[in-house]
Amino acid sequence: MNNIVVIGGDGFCGWPTSLHLSRRGYDVTIVDNLSRRRIDDDLGAQSLTPITTIEDRITAWEEVSGRTIRFEMLDVAQEFDRLVSLLAELKPEAVVHFGEQRAAPYSMRGLTEKRYTVDNNINATHNLLAAIAGLDLDTHVVHLGTMGVYGYDGDGLEIPEGYQKVKVTGDDGTEFDREILYPTNPGSVYHMTKSMDQLLFQFYAKNDRMRITDLHQGIVWGTQTPETKLDERLINRFDYDGDYGTVLNRFLMQAAVGHPLTVHGTGGQTRAFIHIRDTVKCIQLAIENPPAHGDRVVIRNQMAETLRVRDLAELVANMTGVQVAYVNNPRNEAAENDLRVSNKSFRDLGLNPMTLQDGLLEETVEIAEKYSDRYVPQTVSAGSLWTKFQKPGVVSEV
Numbered sequence: 183m184n185n186i187v188v189i190g191g192d193g194f195c196g197w198p199t200s201l202h203l204s205r206r207g208y209d210v211t212i213v214d215n216l217s218r219r220r221i222d223d224d225l226g227a228q229s230l231t232p233i234t235t236i237e238d239r240i241t242a243w244e245e246v247s248g249r250t251i252r253f254e255m256l257d258v259a260q261e262f263d264r265l266v267s268l269l270a271e272l273k274p275e276a277v278v279h280f281g282e283q284r285a286a287p288y289s290m291r292g293l294t295e296k297r298y299t300v301d302n303n304i305n306a307t308h309n310l311l312a313a314i315a316g317l318d319l320d321t322h323v324v325h326l327g328t329m330g331v332y333g334y335d336g337d338g339l340e341i342p343e344g345y346q347k348v349k350v351t352g353d354d355g356t357e358f359d360r361e362i363l364y365p366t367n368p369g370s371v372y373h374m375t376k377s378m379d380q381l382l383f384q385f386y387a388k389n390d391r392m393r394i395t396d397l398h399q400g401i402v403w404g405t406q407t408p409e410t411k412l413d414e415r416l417i418n419r420f421d422y423d424g425d426y427g428t429v430l431n432r433f434l435m436q437a438a439v440g441h442p443l444t445v446h447g448t449g450g451q452t453r454a455f456i457h458i459r460d461t462v463k464c465i466q467l468a469i470e471n472p473p474a475h476g477d478r479v480v481i482r483n484q485m486a487e488t489l490r491v492r493d494l495a496e497l498v499a500n501m502t503g504v505q506v507a508y509v510n511n512p513r514n515e516a517a518e519n520d521l522r523v524s525n526k527s528f529r530d531l532g533l534n535p536m537t538l539q540d541g542l543l544e545e546t547v548e549i550a551e552k553y554s555d556r557y558v559p560q561t562v563s564a565g566s567l568w569t570k571f572q573k574p575g576v577v578s579e580v
């Protein structure tokens with residue numbers, strides 16, 4: 183079996199993906215600069231679950247599975263020559279690229295974080311593409327993009343998988359059929375970098391006939407996969423702080439400590455969700471179903487279901503008996519939106535994803551309640567306001 187490089191393999195999605203692929207016989211090399219752990223320290227926020235060092239994680243995996251994972255501490259955005267040497271040595275079948283700053287609120291904290299997010303994300307993606315092109319490798323790039331590139335002010339029209347058929351009217355009234363990248367509508371600097379990534383992919387697929395899959399992923403929920411459950415040293419991270427925590431993790435934590443679930447605005451924001459167990463399956467499916475040489479970038483929507491935030495709060499409230507409280511929204515976003523998304527391409531490859539209704543209880547009991555003594559209420563408040571036109575929201579309620 184061939185080499186797979188997982189950039190960002192120490193992160194929330196990257197770690198369980200590395201274990202999933204390793205267990206299935208791939209030779210996995212994790213590339214990570216551990217910036218995510220450093221940002222945790224800077225923010226004074228830690229994963230609710232006690233994550234061990236990358237070295238201890240890898241040792242535990244060897245003991246449990248008998249399989250070796252290699253780790254390279256490398257900044258893909260800054261250490262281009264080392265990246266080139268590693269790729270030249272490994273000649274990987276695929277590189278899975280998770281290595282970006284991924285929190286929208288963090289990217290909107292201030293000028294430093296805006297500039298860091300752009301420098302890090304755009305350079306990381308471009309360095310990877312330029313290195314593969316320069317070495318003339320036949321490596322398939324599998325990138326983790328986001329549903330957020332489509333924007334969230336839709337009117338209920340189904341969002342296609344990356345491309346949109348349009349009719350263009352010429353000067354003389356003649357109509358032409360075109361298929362274009364679905365127009366991006368980013369809602370944060372982070373989402374803007376993911377929109378820009380798409381152009382880099384389009385260019386390298388066309389110019390260098392590179393095989394590229396861009397996965398437009400929904401909000402990932404859940405913590406454990408069958409592999410991370412094998413030993414407590416393998417446990418995956420659970421973020422609930424105002425920058426990196428997702429809305430669901432915040433609700434679960436609030437429920438675990440008996441605090442009302444704080445819904446921003448009307449809670450009418452609709453978002454797409456997928457469980458981490460399905461994320462890792464999707465990555466394997468993407469690796470095993472690459473585009474052909476000369477194909478355009480394959481874009482797959484990686485999500486299981488869509489839900490309104492207030493319905494999500496109701497789901498958690500009904501399961502746990504806590505109240506729901508409505509507070510000001512710190513984000514500059516549509517108060518209510520519909521979201522219908524095609525996920526045909528993964529369903530056609532056999533994905534049968536789990537739903538929140540199926541898995542939420544396990545998450546409540548085995549993670550939020552089990553580790554609630556590690557909960558730090560001060561970290562829950564969102565530290566970012568989206569624009570200077572907004573008034574500070576009442577969001578540091580815990």
Ligand code: NAD
Nearest residue numbers: 190193194195214215216217218257258259281284326402
């Ligand atoms: P994460 O922050 O937990 O993991 C990202 C990892 O990449 C971290 O370990 C970090 O140290 C590393 N990294 C960042 N910049 C790097 C660099 N320059 N060089 C080397 N390593 C670097 O994030 P995650 O939740 O696992 O997300 C992974 C990817 O999936 C991101 O690109 C994100 O945009 C995408 N995604 C995540 C979600 C979600 O809900 N978590 C949803 C949609 C898309």
